[in-house]
Amino acid sequence: MRSPTIPRLSLSANAIHKFCFQDKSILPPPTPNHHLQQLSESRIISLLDSCTHLNHLKAVHASIYRCCLEQNRFVLTKLIRVLTNLNSPINGYPRAIFNQVQHPNCFLWTALIRGYVVSRLFHEAINLYDCMKRDCVRPNSFTFCTLFKAATLMGDVGLGCQLHGELFKLGGFGGSGFFLHAGNTLIDLYVKCGVMESARNVFDEMPVRDVVSGTSLIVAYAKGGAMEAAMELFDELDVKDVVVWTAMITSYSQNARPRDALEMFERMQGCAIEPDEFTLAGVISACAQLGTTKYSMCIRDIAERSGHGPERNVFIGSALVDMYSKCGRVDDAYAIFKVMRERNVYSYSSMILGFAVHGRAVEAMQLFCEMKKTDIRPNRVTLIGVLTACSHAGMVEEGRKLFKTMEETYGVTPTGDHYTCMVDLLGRSGHLEEALDLAKSMPIEPHGGVWGALLGACSIYNNPETAEIAASHLFELEPNNIGNYVLFANILSSAGKWDGVSRVRKLMRIKGLKKNPACSWVEGKKGIIHEFFAGDQTHPRFREIKQVLEDLLTRLRLHGYQPNLVSVSYDVSDDDKRQILMTHSEKLALAFELLSTESAHTIRIMKNLRICEDCHIFMCGASKITEREIVVRDNLRFHHFRDGSCSCGNFW
DNA sequence: TTAGGGTTAG
Incomplete structure (x- = not known):
């Protein structure tokens, strides 16, 4: 009592x-x-x-x-x-x-x-x-709302079921809609406890297909990766408000489907629903994944005009920092970061990681020091950013020290991803043996990322023996990841081990794996994307592109450039290798940009795979003789080529 | 007068 x-x-x-x-x-x-x-x-x-x-x-x-x-x-x-x-x-x-x-x-x-x-x-x-x-x-609907909330907070689905029974005896969710709110809270309870079937049953039982509970279900489907089920339910809802539209947009974004997220955003605007700050944060995140500037600029304008600029809203601000950084504009990202009145661990982590992937390790470390003076505690993502900065700048001692003390100092137990950063750092800086020892001595089972980092390092230092060890783990852990087979085959071919290369290619054939075609793209006027595949000669301006490349090659040769034939992993003649190198996707994209942009314009190229050794040297030279700044984003990081050298300091 | 949606890595 x-x-x-x-x-x-x-x-x-x-x-x-x-x-x-x-x-x-x-x-x-x-x-x-x-x-x-x-x-x-x-x-x-x-x-x-x-x-x-x-x-x-x-x-x-x-x-x-x-x-x-x-x-x-x-x-x-x-x-x-x-x-x-x-x-x-x-x-x-x-x-x-x-x-x-x-x-x-x-x-x-x-x-x-x-x-x-x-x-x-x-x-x-x-x-x-x-x-x-x-x-x-x-009891009335509000009583049940309150009790379901208690059950949700306790994570007690049994209590929820018992209350559900009592509510049912009192007349269920009723034709009058009296218990509608309680139904919504109950659905939320089942969703949060992971009992999707019960949640769906309640939803189907309710006299009104309410947008609130519909949103709960949509989010739950999306968290489980079931975007098709989420979309189906969304289409069934009679009333769609800004919250449920936002839920769909962010769900697509979080499920790495940024194009679908932006399509939903356009549909939403077509229905004359005004986005709010929640919507914009989700849309900006989708833009960041695409890395395309024009659309991103538009969204920033909308945010500013609707009073949700980075100065006022920490979510929008953090998302914009990440977006600019991923669009290759790290200085713009920092400008946003500086005007933010409130910052949180997301803002700092995004900015530190931004500096790190753009090869500006010193600034990343300085910002980390600045962060430590605030009340904001670094989390596992922040430390991934800092270790990445060390890795891309070859700061081995700093990285070792941070890795050793992170648990004690920041209360963050190293995860597989932190080990990946560390193996990457040791490997890139030539400490292959130490990297291998670290992978072998991990207290948790190393995931594919760890062995992948080691394999990458073996590729830089032409070490087929250690590569063999890393590859054997990778083929077991990620049997269908084509990138591992290709990288290992490249390492073997660079070492002239053609028997090994055929062995790996045969393995790929048996598994039915096809090479992921290398692709680079640039953003033209009005945000149009121009794609270039390696070896592709079908572009309408291919003749001009080819001519630009030939001219560039002649001038580069005068400056001592020699094609790096080892970058071609096929057993073909040297002449053929030279031909293949000249049709690498990033070179085609570069030539297209030289043809179609003003001389003051920074050239920005995106690539789906790692940039090869030859293209890296080529871009360095091209930045000098054309006096253009060239930014290339490969699958892992950004390279800023300026006046003959690259921001990555040749660590990549 | 109760309830659903937001930013970092992988």
Whole structure:
């Protein structure tokens, strides 16, 4: 029954006074001139609504005193809700108010139960619900909402089922829609407990296919990767508001389907639904994945115009930092970061990682030092960023030190991804043996990323023996990852081990794996994407492209450029190798950009695979003789070619 | 007067 610390009150005015006002720090007794102040009920409710601090209650406490005497359950229910929202200890003032009501109704019970749920005193809340039933007070939709919320917070799906049964006995979700809200909360409970079938059953049982519960289900489907089911449900909803549209957009974005996310965004605008800051954060994230600038600029404009600029909104700001960095504009990303008034671990992590993948390790480390002076704790993603910075700049000692102390200093236990960064750092800097030892001595089973990093390092240092070890693990862990086979075959071919190359190619044939074609793309005027595949001669301007490349080659040769024939992993003649090198996708894209852009324009090329050795040397030379800045994003990082050298310092 | 949607890596 009721808490033993608070006895049932007699209804004398003195007793009410004592229990309502005994704690002077919460609410001092009314002064004589406020005594029994005559405010109307609606005025009291409105004053209660505007309270944002317990002290504000002083303005109405004489009226509250009167409401206690008059047993005004409506005002007292509101008061308990307000006290709960202002974090007043539930067993103190709110409980005292409840206890002096002679016949509490369903609303008053529910307000009290809610207070206990908000205070995370779940068992007391459930006990009160039992008391309420014993007093023959019929629960309503709000009561069930509150109880389902408690079950959700407790993760107690059994309790949820039991309450579901009781609600069903009271008439289910009803034709009147009376229990609609409770149904939504129940669906949310089943969804959060991972019982999708029950959630769907409740949804199908409800008389109205409500957009709120529909959104819960859509998000749950999307989290499980079932985007088709999510889309189907979305199409079935009669009413679609900005929240459910946003849920679809961010779900596509989180499932690495940025084009679908942007398509949904355009559909939403077609339906004249205004995006809010939630929508924009999701759309910006999709733009970041695509790495295309034009669309991203438009979204930034929309954000600024609708008052959700990076200065005001930390979600938008962080998303913009990430987007600019992924579009190859790390300086723009930093400009955004600097104007943000609020920053969180996402903002810092995105910026640190941005500097890291753009080869600006010193700035990444400086920002990390700056972050450590704030109250924001680095998390596992931040540390991946810092280790990546060390890796791309060959800062071996700094990386070793951070990796050794990260658990103790930041409370982050190294995951497989942190080991990947470390193996990458050691491997890239030539410490192949130490990298191998680290992979072998991991306390957790190394995933494909770890062995992949080692294989990458073996490719840089032409070490087919260690590559053999890494590849054998990779072929077991990721039997269908074509990239591993190709990289291993390249390592063997560079070492002239043609027997090994045929062995790997045969393995690929048996498994039916086909090479992922190398592809580079650039963004033309009006955001049009021009794609170039390796060896592809079908572009309408191919003749001109070829001519530009030949001219460039002649000039580069005068500066000492020699084609790097080892970059071709086919057993063909040197002449053929030279031909193949000249049709690598990033070179085609470069020539196209030289043809179609002004001389002051920075050339930005995206590539799906790692840039090859020959193209890297070629781009360095091209940046010098054309006096153009060239930015190439490969599958892992950005290369900024300027005046004959690259920001990666040849560590990639 | 209760309920559904947001940013970093992989």
